[in-house]
Amino acid sequence: MSSLIVLLPLEPASSAREWAYALTPEGRTLADHGKALAALLPLPRGAGAEVVAVVPVQALAWHRVTLPKGMAAGSPRLRAALEGLLEEQLLDEPEALHLALQPGARAGEPAWVATCDRAWLRNALQLLEAADRPATRIVPEFAPEGVPALVVIGDSEQPLAVAASADGVIALPLNYATLPLLPTLPDDAPLLAEPAVAGVAEQLLGRKLTLQQAPQRWMQSARTRWDLAQFDFASSAQARAFKKMATGWAEVLNGAPWRPARWATAVLVAANLVGLNAYAWKERASLEGKREAVRRTLTETFPQVKVVVDAPLQMEREVQALRQQTGTASPRDLDALLAALAEALPPGRTPSALEYSAGELRATGMALGREEVRGVASQLKTLGYLATGEGETLAITAEDVR
Numbered sequence: 001m002s003s004l005i006v007l008l009p010l011e012p013a014s015s016a017r018e019w020a021y022a023l024t025p026e027g028r029t030l031a032d033h034g035k036a037l038a039a040l041l042p043l044p045r046g047a048g049a050e051v052v053a054v055v056p057v058q059a060l061a062w063h064r065v066t067l068p069k070g071m072a073a074g075s076p077r078l079r080a081a082l083e084g085l086l087e088e089q090l091l092d093e094p095e096a097l098h099l100a101l102q103p104g105a106r107a108g109e110p111a112w113v114a115t116c117d118r119a120w121l122r123n124a125l126q127l128l129e130a131a132d133r134p135a136t137r138i139v140p141e142f143a144p145e146g147v148p149a150l151v152v153i154g155d156s157e158q159p160l161a162v163a164a165s166a167d168g169v170i171a172l173p174l175n176y177a178t179l180p181l182l183p184t185l186p187d188d189a190p191l192l193a194e195p196a197v198a199g200v201a202e203q204l205l206g207r208k209l210t211l212q213q214a215p216q217r218w219m220q221s222a223r224t225r226w227d228l229a230q231f232d233f234a235s236s237a238q239a240r241a242f243k244k245m246a247t248g249w250a251e252v253l254n255g256a257p258w259r260p261a262r263w264a265t266a267v268l269v270a271a272n273l274v275g276l277n278a279y280a281w282k283e284r285a286s287l288e289g290k291r292e293a294v295r296r297t298l299t300e301t302f303p304q305v306k307v308v309v310d311a312p313l314q315m316e317r318e319v320q321a322l323r324q325q326t327g328t329a330s331p332r333d334l335d336a337l338l339a340a341l342a343e344a345l346p347p348g349r350t351p352s353a354l355e356y357s358a359g360e361l362r363a364t365g366m367a368l369g370r371e372e373v374r375g376v377a378s379q380l381k382t383l384g385y386l387a388t389g390e391g392e393t394l395a396i397t398a399e400d401v402r
Contacts, residue, residue: 002044003027005052005218006128007141010059013124015039015131022215027223033215038131047258052222053125053135057142057153057162057171061115063089064168067107079231082113090115100228102144112144112168114228121233138228141221142169148185151217152193152201152209159197159204174204192217331384331398332359341396344379344387346372351394361396368394 007020018035023042025031032042044050065085071078082101083094090097098118105111121138128135142151148165152174161174163183172178174197185191193201193209201209294311302318320330330336334356341351341363349372352365368376373394377387380396387396 001026001048001050002046003050003052003222004042004044004133005054005215005222006041006133006135007054007056007214007218008059008121008124010056012120013038013127015127020214022218024219024222027219030213030215030219033213038127038133041131041133043133050136051128051133053128053138054141054218054221055116055121055138055228057140057169058160059116059120060140060169062144062169063113063115064110065113066110067105069108071107073101073105086113086115092117098228098231098233100226100230103225103227114140114143114226116228118232121228125233135229137222138233139221139224139226140169140228141218142171143221143224143226144168145224145226147189148183149190149192150182150185151212152197153214153217154194155196156200159200161201174201176204179204334361337361337385337396337398340380340383340385341394343383344376346375359397362393363396364393366394367392 003024005022005024009017009019011017013019015038017037019038019041020035021033021041022030023032023044025046036042063086065082067085068081071081075081078101079099082099086094086099096118097115098121100114102112125135125138142162142164144164145166146164148163148167151162151164152159153162154160159174161172161178161182163170163185165183167183170181170183172181191205191207191209192212194214195211198209198211291311295308298308298311298315298318299305302315305314305318308314320332337356338354338361341361345366346368349366349368351363353363355362355364368389370389373387373389376394377389380387381399384399385396386399387394389395
């Protein structure tokens with residue numbers, strides 16, 4: 001994933017000011033770095049390309065708060081709650097500041113809040129967007145996370161010592177007067193310095209420091225979990241993320257590096273379609289075989305049937321006709337329906353009228369309650385009959401056993 005990492009200038013940004021940047025093809029290897037006007041910054045290429053805006057350590061202040069119970073990270077009242085919690089800690093008016101809550105913060109637990117000048121941040125982001133380099137993410141140069149480390153940055157005349165860990169971020173001018181203010185670090189804590197200040201830092205600290213270029217540090221900053229695009233900056237961040245996703249899909253659909261993947265996907269889809277069609281053909285053949293078996297059973301049992309339209313229905317009619325010819329009783333006959341009704345009715349309940357037509361018996365005048373109708377229907381079902389209540393009439397038919 002190609003990334004353009006841009007350090008936001010501390011001074012008010014303008015189209016005539018140069019921006020420090022780092023370009024990385026996958027987030028860990030430095031491909032290019034330098035300074036350029038916003039409109040001349042290199043564009044990241046490829047699927048998932050992004051522009052990461054880095055807020056300098058000098059522009060951010062860090063505050064520790066405990067979220068109230070019942071306050072979720074996505075709550076619309078979160079901004080107002082943070083302003084109330086930070087009221088005594090802020091030197092500026094809350095309305096003039098942008099606030100960003102620590103990722104994964106939970107109610108009732110301590111969490112870090114980053115603050116910076118809202119107008120300054122908005123101006124810098126708008127200039128990047130006007131230069132067609134909209135920021136996908138906004139990250140701090142240093143964040144209160146990870147193992148304790150000391151990094152010396154800046155120039156030899158004004159070196160700045162930054163101590164960062166999960167306990168906070170402290171940035172102080174590096175001189176003999178501020179050395180006692182630096183936190184005590186473990187013996188194995190990383191000590192890093194930019195080449196321009198390495199000599200001064202080693203002289204003041206009396207220890208050997210590892211060289212680290214600023215662009216390398218910015219790449220580390222871009223891998224943080226923090227994203228300062230929150231509250232009124234969140235909607236634009238979501239729009240940028242959507243645009244980034246659309247660009248990524250366009251690269252997948254049209255880019256030459258993705259051609260083998262597109263062919264593989266097309267072959268996979270075609271193979272699945274062929275498989276589904278073969279399975280459907282097999283199921284249709286099986287169903288047609290079963291239908292043919294039913295038709296053959298009908299014509300073999302009743303040779304007089306020459307044309308088969310609906311084999312189950314024709315077979316039922318032929319069986320009914322055979323019963324009538326032989327005098328065999330059918331469950332649809334009136335006497336069978338009356339016998340079943342007599343067995344299912346509660347004692348003392350006799351219908352006042354009966355009507356029989358086409359295998360259906362309708363009995364009225366039994367004054368059955370709703371629960372009694374359900375009981376009669378349940379009893380008739382055990383005998384192979386269906387019963388439905390229609391007002392004071394009970395309709396009874398033999399179950400269809402086709």
